Amino acid sequence: MKTFIVGIGGVTNGGKTTLAHSLQKLLPNCSLICQDNYFKPEAEVATDDRGFKQYDVLEALEMEAMMSDILSRITQHKGTEQPQTSQEKCDPSVHFLIIEGFLLYHYKPLDEVFDQRYFLTVPYEECKRRRSTRVYDPPDPPGYFDGHVWPMYIKHKEEMNKLQNKIEFS
Numbered sequence: 001m002k003t004f005i006v007g008i009g010g011v012t013n014g015g016k017t018t019l020a021h022s023l024q025k026l027l028p029n030c031s032l033i034c035q036d037n038y039f040k041p042e043a044e045v046a047t048d049d050r051g052f053k054q055y056d057v058l059e060a061l062e063m064e065a066m067m068s069d070i071l072s073r074i075t076q077h078k079g080t081e082q083p084q085t086s087q088e089k090c091d092p093s094v095h096f097l098i099i100e101g102f103l104l105y106h107y108k109p110l111d112e113v114f115d116q117r118y119f120l121t122v123p124y125e126e127c128k129r130r131r132s133t134r135v136y137d138p139p140d141p142p143g144y145f146d147g148h149v150w151p152m153y154i155k156h157k158e159e160m161n162k163l164q165n166k167i168e169f170s
């Protein structure tokens with residue numbers, strides 16, 4: 001069975017997880033991998049001279065483990081077919097794999113697997129508002145959004161604009 005791989009990247013609190021879960025409900029044969037599940041333990045994440053943990057960089061993530069899980073998911077669906085029912089609108093012989101996360105398009109090995117890439121954005125004020133209502137582990141210290149999260153997002157977005165691959169922005 002073919003696996004069609006969709007990337008839902010984008011800014012923190014941009015609605016990636018919400019969209020991914022909605023799509024998973026709509027599509028008959030769809031699985032999901034979330035980058036948030038691959039953060040390194042706190043002790044292994046670098047700290048800068050202001051005391052800010054450097055979570056918003058690729059080095060804070062176990063990308064090799066994520067990549068390995070993606071490849072296993074693809075292999076798992078190879079050679080499996082599902083019977084089609086008359087009510088199904090989508091082709092059930094395609095397995096959709098949604099990969100969602102805030103730093104999807106900077107990791108080279110992952111870059112080669114996507115069939116379609118999306119990138120969700122929200123304006124600074126709305127992003128900051130949504131982030132202030134969310135509690136991470138560890139929680140954001142005072143000044144973290146403006147001192148680390150947003151500057152890293154802008155940096156990564158600028159780098160992404162230079163990439164050759166087609167990404168749909170919304």
Ligand SMILES: Nc1ncnc2c1ncn2[C@@H]1O[C@H](COP(=O)(O)OP(=O)(O)O)[C@@H](O)[C@H]1O
Pocket residue numbers: 010011012013014015016017018019130
């Ligand atoms: N389309 C939307 N419009 C308004 N708020 C949204 C929308 N999608 C998600 N949210 C809200 O934004 C916050 C972050 O959503 P989430 O899907 O967890 O974002 P992400 O996975 O990108 O960090 C949640 O409070 C969620 O309810």
Ligand SMILES: NC(=O)c1ccc[n+]([C@@H]2O[C@H](COP(=O)(O)O)[C@@H](O)[C@H]2O)c1
Pocket residue numbers: 011012013014036039055056101102136137138149
């Ligand atoms: N899951 C964790 O272990 C953890 C810890 C601290 C911060 N974060 C934050 O998670 C964000 C990315 O996830 P979202 O795109 O779901 O917001 C990053 O901005 C990062 O600062 C995650």
